Amino acid sequence: MLIVADENIPLLDSFFGDIGEIRRVSGRTMSADDVRDADILLVRSVTRVGRELLEGSRVRFVGTATIGTDHVDREWLERNGISFSAAPGCNANSVAEYVLSILSLHAEQRGLEDWTRISVGIVGVGNVGGEIAHKLDRLGFDIRLCDPPRAEREEEGGPQFVSLAEALECDVVTLHTPLTKEQPYSTYHMVGERELDALTSDQLLINAGRGEVVDTVALQARLEQGDAPLVALDVWEQEPRISPDLVDQLWLATPHVAGYSLEGKVQGTEMIYQALSRFLGLPVRKKAGQFLPEPALSKVSFTSAADEDDAVRIALRVCYDPRRDDTRLRAAMGGSADERAAAFDRLRRDYPVRRECSSLKVQLKGTSKSLQDSFRAIGFKLKI
Structure with a gap:
């Protein structure tokens, strides 16, 4: 059995080595020739999967180690009897911690000693937005x-939802919607000139969802005005060919890595391994925790002072x-458009190991219960 996989999916050998032969290819340049003789295809969001890639191949299972599926023509796969699985929620905590770190920086820049004084509008409350909401609510944010x-779908008694206009009134607005174009409530260019x-x-806009949710032309025009908001982008229209001029205009710019914690990436691999095992009728014997290495930093300590x-x-x-x-991305914005695009992809391919807060044990000596509660809400392990 031949498994063709994006070379940037972690732990391919650990999870899939005993299932079949693994052929690693570049996800960005993956072609029909690469997958023609494959039985299994494993991808990330940089690979468009549909008729053009798979017609004439013998692929019978496609797994994407990502939460999003807008790069996959699921209807075509279904019509052609090809099973499909994604990894919903695999990196939700990673993105939530990305947003928390940005909120921390923003509060510090505004001179706020209590960062919970910032109001946050969360647009898109799925796995990622829901995880952010859960953490911020526990921390006491508005x-x-x-x-x-x-x-529209949920009845009374569930969360209280507001309109986009009301969310845009918050100090910080963070976007976590899927990309949709033809369905009701289309999110393509949802944040345009009017928004x-x-x-x-006085406001900050964060987009760590899908690049096309924000109209880039309108955004660049708005950022040229004197009263423009601060903007932090992790996702971009026309990746990897992003605009260096837009990067220069942003408060914070990162190369689509909000969900790139080691835990998030490995969990994505684990989820498609589980789905493939079920598809093949194999027992599920492996878990991500078996393969996570010791973190470089395992403990920090705070006293009552x-x-x-x-x-x-x-x-x-x-x-x-x-x-x-942000520093790495700005440094990669020199050269031609092709060179910049290649540099953007290298930043993702060669991304340094980033561990989630759960990997760090926080020792608290004589500290308050409120501080203990804050650390627990974020997800740190505590030693009191």
Whole structure:
């Protein structure tokens, strides 16, 4: 059995080595010739999967180690008897920690000692948005949830949803919708000229969902104005050929790595391994925890002298500081369009190991219960 897989999916040998022969290829340049003799295809979001790639091949199972599926023509796969599985929610916690780190930086820049004074509008409350909402609610933030499909589908007694316009009134607006174009509540260019004009210089817009949800032309025009909001982008229209001019205009720019914690990536691999095992009628014997290495930093300690807000900021940024990814991306914006695109892909391919907060044990000596609660809400392991 031949398994063709994106070379950037982690732990391919560990999970799939005893199922079949593995052929690693570049996900960005994967072609019909690469997969013609494959039985199994494993991809990430950079590979378009449909008739053009698979017609005439013998592929009978496609797995994507991602939460999104807009790169896969699922209707074509179903018509052609090809099974499909994704990894919904695999990196939700990774993206949530990305957003928390940005909120921490933003609060510090605004001179807020208590970061929970920031109101946050969460647009798209699926696996990722829901995880962010859960953490922020436990931390005591004022949050507004915007998800029209859920609001229409769910009855009273569930979460309280607001309109997009109401979410855009918050200090920070963070986008986590799928990309849809023809369904009700289309998200393509959902944030356009009108929505951007409603934002002020006191606000921050984060997009760690899908690049095409924000109209890039309208965004660049808005950022040229004196009262423009701060903007942090992790996802981009026309990746990997992103605009260096747009990067220059942003408060924070990262190369589509919000979900790139080691835990998130390995969980994605585990989920498609489980789905493939079920498809083949094989027992599911492997779990991600078997393969996670010892973290480079395993423990930090705070005493009763620690300032609560400082302690949270320090611990968060020990695990992940988005400014490092911002610096790497800006440094990659030289050269021709082809060179920049290749550099963008290299940043993702060669991404350094990033561990989630759950990998770090926080020792608290004589600290308050509120600080303990904050660390628990974020997801740290505590030793008291």
